[in-house]
Amino acid sequence: EDQVTQSPEALRLQEGESSSLNCSYTVSGLRGLFWYRQDPGKGPEFLFTLYSAGEEKEKERLKATLTKKESFLHITAPKPEDSATYLCAVRPRQGAQKLVFGQGTRLTINP
Amino acid sequence: GAGVSQSPSNKVTEKGKDVELRCDPISGHTALYWYRQSLGQGLEFLIYFQGNSAPDKSGLPSDRFSAERTGGSVSTLTIQRTQQEDSAVYLCASSRQFTGELFFGEGSRLTVL
Numbered sequence: 001e002d003q004v005t006q007s008p009e010a011l012r013l014q015e016g017e018s019s020s021l022n023c024s025y026t027v028s029g030l031r032g033l034f035w036y037r038q039d040p041g042k043g044p045e046f047l048f049t050l051y052s053a054g055e056e057k058e059k060e061r062l063k064a065t066l067t068k069k070e071s072f073l074h075i076t077a078p079k080p081e082d083s084a085t086y087l088c089a090v091r092p093r094q095g096a097q098k099l100v101f102g103q104g105t106r107l108t109i110n111p
Numbered sequence: 112g113a114g115v116s117q118s119p120s121n122k123v124t125e126k127g128k129d130v131e132l133r134c135d136p137i138s139g140h141t142a143l144y145w146y147r148q149s150l151g152q153g154l155e156f157l158i159y160f161q162g163n164s165a166p167d168k169s170g171l172p173s174d175r176f177s178a179e180r181t182g183g184s185v186s187t188l189t190i191q192r193t194q195q196e197d198s199a200v201y202l203c204a205s206s207r208q209f210t211g212e213l214f215f216g217e218g219s220r221l222t223v224l
Contacts, residue, residue, distance in 0.1 A: 046213065
């Protein structure tokens with residue numbers, strides 16, 4: 001069964017304190033791994049797509065990386081506005097037109 | 112340009128009643144998805160529409176759930192004989208075609224008493 005596990009469930013950091021969020025997956029043929037950001041009361045907002053091991057994508061203070069079994073979302077010198085829930089999702093196999101989501105990591109950045 | 116619009120934003124109903132949730136996707140987007148998000152949980156896939164193809168209904172949890180998409184645009188998710196476990200936020204998303212970059216609405220929060 002296709003499965004996505006994110007850790008930690010929640011993370012509190014001080015402003016400027018860098019860290020990483022983890023997304024582990026077991027899928028029948030990965031066709032893409034996706035990171036989304038979700039603010040309270042809002043729908044998820046797309047951040048990155050990664051397709052192959054070794055690939056990296058960056059956006060402002062965020063960098064996503066991918067290995068054969070997991071992905072990391074690195075947050076460098078975060079600011080309070082980076083506080084949100086970060087969701088990881090995978091597209092399991094060719095022809096599957098749906099994403100399988102993890103339960104998310106709730107990130108809080110204290111000023 | 113308008114994003115994905117969902118209505119109602121909040122719905123409180125009594126157990127056993129039927130509810131309809133509406134989604135208006137981004138103009139030009141042929142793919143439309145419904146997901147469900149329970150408190151503190153990730154997103155659970157419900158159903159997927161792509162153009163005129165038969166929808167992928169593999170995520171619907173029971174036959175009380177149904178969805179339709181009219182004219183390749185607006186979609187309605189119907190839950191019959193609601194149960195307390197149906198309480199969740201129902202999210203709709205659209206995309207031009209399947210790229211994994213989904214554009215989500217703000218969701219409809221359903222509370223079944």
